[in-house]
Amino acid sequence: MPELPEVAYQKKYADATILHKRIVKIETGDKKIYQSDKSEFEETLNDNKFTGTERLGKYLFLNLEKHGVLVVHFGMTGKLEYYQHEEIPKYAQLTLTFEDHSRVSFTCPRKFGKLYLAESLAEFQKENDLGVDALVLKKSEFIKILEGKAGTIKGLLMNQKLIAGIGNLYADEVLFQAKIHPATKVDKLLEKEKANIYKEIEKVLEVVKEAREEGNKLPKTYITTVREKEADCPRNNGKIEQIKVSGRTTYFCPSCQEEKS
Incomplete structure (x- = not known):
C-alpha cells in the first residue's frame, strides 16, 4: 500500500503534469471509489483547474481553482497516470481530459482507493480525525x-x-x-x-x-x-x-x- 513516501512521489508527479490546465471532460469508474455521488464530482471538476497540491500522510490533496479540493487515497494499487494519447489506461477509475487534449487517469486495479471532495486539507483532516x-x-x-x-x-x-x-x-x-x-x-x-x-x-x-x-x-x-x-x-x-x-x-x-x- 502506498505510504507517505509514495504519496510524496505522486505529489511531485502531479505538480509536474496536471496543474493549471482547464478540465473539459470527466469520465468516471466504479462508484465504490467515490465517497460522494459521482455527479457531484462531475459538477465540481468540470471547467475547473488544479492550482496546486498538498499532502497529509497517505492522502494527496489536489487544490481546485474553485470548489475546494479533490482528495486522493491510493489504496493498495492506485496511482495517477498522465498521457497525451487517446487510449484510456486499464483500471482507470477517473479520467480527466484537459483543454490541451492531454489526460490524467486515476488507475486502481484492486479498487481499494478512494476519491473525496472537501473544502480544504484542514477541514478533511478534522472530519476524518487524522493525526x-x-x-x-x-x-x-x-x-x-x-x-x-x-x-x-x-x-x-x-x-x-x-x-x-x-x-x-x-x-x-x-x-x-x-x-x-x-x-x-x-x-x-x-x-x-x-x-x-x-x-x-x-x-x-x-x-x-x-x-x-x-x-x-x-x-x-x-x-x-x-x-x-x-x-x-x-x-x-x-x-x-x-x-x-x-x-x-x-x-x-x-x-x-x-x-x-
Missing part, C-alpha cells in the same frame, strides 16, 4: 502521543489518528533501524528508545521519499530490501523472521531487535 503528518511531527508531540499508551509500538506507529503517513512497510523499517522489537509495548519503552524511534521516523521517511522521487534504490542496510522470511539480515546478524503484530504481517531481525521480557 499529525509524520514528516512534520515534532519530538515533543511524539513523546506526548506515547504517553499513557499500552499497545505495541508498531500498532501505534500505524495508527493514522495519531500519526499520519506510516503504514506496515515503513513501521517495520523504522523499528529495524531503531533496533526495537515491533511487539514491544509502548509503556515498556525507555526514554532513549523513544527518542531513537522519533529520530528514525524522520530519517527513514526522508530517505525513502528521496529514493521514490529520484527513482533510486533503498540502502542495502534497510530491511525493506529483504522483506522475506528467512532472508539474511541486512546487518548480517542472522535471519529475518515473520510474525503478526497488531494484525499485520511483520518482518524483523530477532538478533537486532531483541524482544523485551
Whole structure:
C-alpha cells in the first residue's frame, strides 16, 4: 500500500503534469471509489483547474481553482497516470481530459482507493480525525502521543489518528533501524528508545521519499530490501523472521531487535 513516501512521489508527479490546465471532460469508474455521488464530482471538476497540491500522510490533496479540493487515497494499487494519447489506461477509475487534449487517469486495479471532495486539507483532516503528518511531527508531540499508551509500538506507529503517513512497510523499517522489537509495548519503552524511534521516523521517511522521487534504490542496510522470511539480515546478524503484530504481517531481525521480557 502506498505510504507517505509514495504519496510524496505522486505529489511531485502531479505538480509536474496536471496543474493549471482547464478540465473539459470527466469520465468516471466504479462508484465504490467515490465517497460522494459521482455527479457531484462531475459538477465540481468540470471547467475547473488544479492550482496546486498538498499532502497529509497517505492522502494527496489536489487544490481546485474553485470548489475546494479533490482528495486522493491510493489504496493498495492506485496511482495517477498522465498521457497525451487517446487510449484510456486499464483500471482507470477517473479520467480527466484537459483543454490541451492531454489526460490524467486515476488507475486502481484492486479498487481499494478512494476519491473525496472537501473544502480544504484542514477541514478533511478534522472530519476524518487524522493525526499529525509524520514528516512534520515534532519530538515533543511524539513523546506526548506515547504517553499513557499500552499497545505495541508498531500498532501505534500505524495508527493514522495519531500519526499520519506510516503504514506496515515503513513501521517495520523504522523499528529495524531503531533496533526495537515491533511487539514491544509502548509503556515498556525507555526514554532513549523513544527518542531513537522519533529520530528514525524522520530519517527513514526522508530517505525513502528521496529514493521514490529520484527513482533510486533503498540502502542495502534497510530491511525493506529483504522483506522475506528467512532472508539474511541486512546487518548480517542472522535471519529475518515473520510474525503478526497488531494484525499485520511483520518482518524483523530477532538478533537486532531483541524482544523485551
